[in-house]
Amino acid sequence: MEPGAQPFDFGRKVDTHLFDRVIDEGYEVNMSDYISESWDFFKVHAAEFSGFTLILFLLTAVLSKLDIFGSIALTAVMSPLYAGYVIVTLKKIQGEAFRFSDFFQGFNSFLPLVLAGFLTGILVTIGMVLFLLPGIYLAVGYMFTTAFIVDYRMDFWQAMETSRRIVTKNWFSLFVFGLLLALINLLGVLAFGIGLLVTIPVSACAVVLAYRDIAGVHGGEWRRPL
Incomplete structure (x- = not known):
């Protein structure tokens, strides 16, 4: 953990005017570019990405055996661990x-990441169960939540809402992007599951690259303690 980092801070409010231009003017989604660049990232550091993903698999297998307490613990641990993909990709960018x-620096923003993970899961699940389409809308809309928390140290709710507002501007394109990433991971499953050691990090990095092009990276703010 970084010296002075405070993982149990709720995060901070960020001036929303920073994102008005993106929301007002719109943007393009260059899916093939994101995936191609992500693949290039992965090839250079395949051992590190695959090794970290294997750790996530093993942790998931252990915690999933602990019933409801395991599910809670899994969400609490996986949210900051998933942020590791974001942090490493930001460094590469x-x-x-x-x-x-x-890969483990996501624990520097533990509380906002965990709160976002729980609340996103609850809202998406409710939307899926009750009306389906709202659940799909939110699942795509919250695509950049982790990136905003890591990059800007935003509080969890502002990160969720900022992501949703930006994604909504070109929601369908990002929905197709999400489907494409899901297909890539399906291919990883079909490759005896071992392929997920490649497709999961490639997909995670591709989302960060989309975030970079659409919202812009905040000059390395993710490296600094609150």
């Missing part, structure tokens, strides 16, 4: 080297 330990 800015031309910085990374260490394997950087």
Whole structure:
């Protein structure tokens, strides 16, 4: 953990005017570019990405055996761990080297990431169960929540709402992007499941690259403690 980092802070409010231009003017979604660049990232650091993903698999297998308490613990742990993909990709975007330990820096923003993980899951589930379409809308809309929390140290609700507002501007294109990533991961499943060690990190990195092009990276704010 970084010196001075405070993982149990709720995060902070960010000036929403930073995103008005994106929301007002719109943007393009270059799916093939994101996936191609993500694949290039992965090839250079295949051992690190696959090794970290294997750790997530093993942790999921262990916690899933603990019934309801395991499910709660799984959400609490996986939210900051998934942020590791975001942090490493942000480092790569800015031309910085990374260490394997950087995958675990999501715990520096533990509380907002966990709260976002729980609330996103609840809202998407309710939307799916009751009306289906609202659940799909929110599942896509919250695509950049983790990136906003890590990059800006936003509080969980503002990160969720900022992501939803930006994604809504070009929701259908990002929905197709999400379907494409789901298809890629399905291919990983069909490859005896082992392929997921490749497709999961490639998909996660591709989402961060989309975030970069659409919202812009906040100059390395993710590296600094609150």
